Amino acid sequence: MHLKIGDLANATGTKVETVRYYERIGLLPEPERTSSNYRSYSSGHLDRLNFIRHARGLGFDIADIRSLLGLADEPEGDCTEVDRIASGHLEAVERKISRLIVLRDELTRMIGQCRGGQVGSCRIMNVLADHSLCKGEHSAS
Amino acid sequence: MHLKIGDLANATGTKVETVRYYERIGLLPEPERTSSNYRSYSSGHLDRLNFIRHARGLGFDIADIRSLLGLADEPEGDCTEVDRIASGHLEAVERKISRLIVLRDELTRMIGQCRGGQVGSCRIMNVLADHSLCKGEHSAS
DNA sequence: ATGGACCCTGTAGCAACTACAGGGTCAAGG
DNA sequence: CCTTGACCCTGTAGTTGCTACAGGGTCCAT
Numbered sequence: 001m002h003l004k005i006g007d008l009a010n011a012t013g014t015k016v017e018t019v020r021y022y023e024r025i026g027l028l029p030e031p032e033r034t035s036s037n038y039r040s041y042s043s044g045h046l047d048r049l050n051f052i053r054h055a056r057g058l059g060f061d062i063a064d065i066r067s068l069l070g071l072a073d074e075p076e077g078d079c080t081e082v083d084r085i086a087s088g089h090l091e092a093v094e095r096k097i098s099r100l101i102v103l104r105d106e107l108t109r110m111i112g113q114c115r116g117g118q119v120g121s122c123r124i125m126n127v128l129a130d131h132s133l134c135k136g137e138h139s140a141s
Numbered sequence: 142m143h144l145k146i147g148d149l150a151n152a153t154g155t156k157v158e159t160v161r162y163y164e165r166i167g168l169l170p171e172p173e174r175t176s177s178n179y180r181s182y183s184s185g186h187l188d189r190l191n192f193i194r195h196a197r198g199l200g201f202d203i204a205d206i207r208s209l210l211g212l213a214d215e216p217e218g219d220c221t222e223v224d225r226i227a228s229g230h231l232e233a234v235e236r237k238i239s240r241l242i243v244l245r246d247e248l249t250r251m252i253g254q255c256r257g258g259q260v261g262s263c264r265i266m267n268v269l270a271d272h273s274l275c276k277g278e279h280s281a282s
Numbered sequence: 283a284t285g286g287a288c289c290c291t292g293t294a295g296c297a298a299c300t301a302c303a304g305g306g307t308c309a310a311g312g
Numbered sequence: 313c314c315t316t317g318a319c320c321c322t323g324t325a326g327t328t329g330c331t332a333c334a335g336g337g338t339c340c341a342t
Contacts, residue, residue, distance in 0.1 A: 006319065016320090017300060025298090036307055038320055047270065054272045058251075059244050062298070068269065075261030082265050083255050090248040097241045100234055103200050107231040110199075114224050120216030124223050128209065129188065131195040147288065157289090158331060166329090177338055179289055203329070283342100290337065299327085306321065312314090 003041040012049045019049065027052060027066060060089055144182040153190045160190065168193060168207060201230055 009016045022028040028049060032040045051072065055065045064085050071082055113123035150157045163169040169190060173181045192213065196206045205226050212223055254264035 004320075015300075018298085020321095021299060036320080038307080050272070051270050054269050056298090057272070058247060058269075059241075068266075071260050072266055072270070075259060077260045079255065079258060079260045079263035079266065082260060082263050083252065083257070086248060086252050086255075086265050090245065090252060093241055093245050093248060097238060097245060100200075100238045100241070104231065104234050104238060106199060107227060107234060111224065111227050111231060114220065114227075116224070117220060118216060119212050119218045119220045119223060122220035122223050124227050125209075125213055125220065128195050128199075129192050129213070131191070131198070145289075156331075159329085161290095162330060175289095177289080179338080197329090285342090286340095288337105288339075291335095293333085295332075296330090297328100301326075302324085304322095306319105308319080309317100311316090 001041075001043045001046075003046065005039045005041070008041045008046060008049060011046060012053050014049065014053060022049070022052060025062065027062065027069070058089075059093060060085075064089060142182075142184045142187075144187065146180045146182070149182045149187060149190060152187060153194050155190065155194060163190070163193060166203065168203065168210070199230075200234060201226075205230060 003011070005016050005019055008014070009019050019028065023030060028045065031042070031045055034040050048069065051069065052065055055068060060068070067085055068082065071077060071079075110124050110127045113127075115123070119125055144152070146157050146160055149155070150160050160169065164171060169186065172183070172186055175181050189210070192210065193206055196209060201209070208226055209223065212218060212220075251265050251268045254268075256264070260266055
């Protein structure tokens with residue numbers, strides 16, 4: 001198992017620059033070097049990079065992944081902390097979804113009110129210019 | 142109407158630094174200066190900054206807002222382009238929601254399988270280490 | 283005249299990469 | 313043997329949308 005950086009990148013769907021970036025920030029351990037100073041990765045590196053990419057794919061941030069990797073290195077340990085990190089992330093994702101749904105509904109309503117015509121009378125522009133038009137709020141008439 | 146930067150920031154719920162940032166990137170026009178070199182804003186600036194903040198609140202990016210502001214400056218123009226920008230943004234939001242829902246479901250399933258115990262046998266860790274465990278994919282046995 | 287609240291410029295930091303520039307290495311083909 | 317092209321190396325700067333200083337100046341009240 002002696003992978004060059006390009007092989008490792010290919011095997012994990014990562015860009016070469018990203019692999020080097022992970023090394024720079026200490027997420028992926030420094031590999032051996034060949035006599036010509038090329039990085040030479042082992043299957044351990046492959047596993048670790050796969051772990052990182054899967055976690056990133058699930059939206060975990062680097063700090064969380066750092067913690068998870070630390071926990072993975074002690075398989076005898078209790079997995080409460082793993083659960084805590086994952087649950088925290090799940091909650092963050094749920095909050096993000098809620099916020100985006102509010103946004104989506106506001107955008108949908110706004111766009112639905114546009115009847116074309118001049119910019120000056122465009123409902124979209126009106127809403128943006130005066131947010132009180134947005135949620136059924138009305139200025140006193 | 143002569144607002145100092147702090148007044149403008151307060152009136153729009155923006156940080157002073159952010160106002161200066163918008164000026165630096167050309168989103169907010171440069172205001173007059175007092176004799177002591179303080180920025181002095183008019184109600185036109187206030188309207189424009191409100192527009193920017195509302196649009197940012199709806200998730201439009203700076204490039205979109207730049208376009209929308211350009212269109213707002215020609216109220217006689219046709220609002221097709223406005224509609225196009227808003228619809229494009231709505232679609233992006235919808236894509237983001239879909240992606241996050243997939244994530245949420247994967248995370249929920251993953252976390253639901255965790256029965257506590259050792260890290261080494263934690264389902265969450267297993268999924269992260271080998272993504273093929275994730276969606277009911279099985280390696281040939 | 284002195285304190286505190288404001289203002290100024292300019293620069294650096296955040297997340298998580300991505301994209302060069304300007305080199306070195308290596309294997310295959312002519 | 314030499315060249316060509318695909319790799320590899322380091323180091324730095326760009327992306328997005330701010331935010332946070334540092335190191336000054338101004339203004340007003342006490």
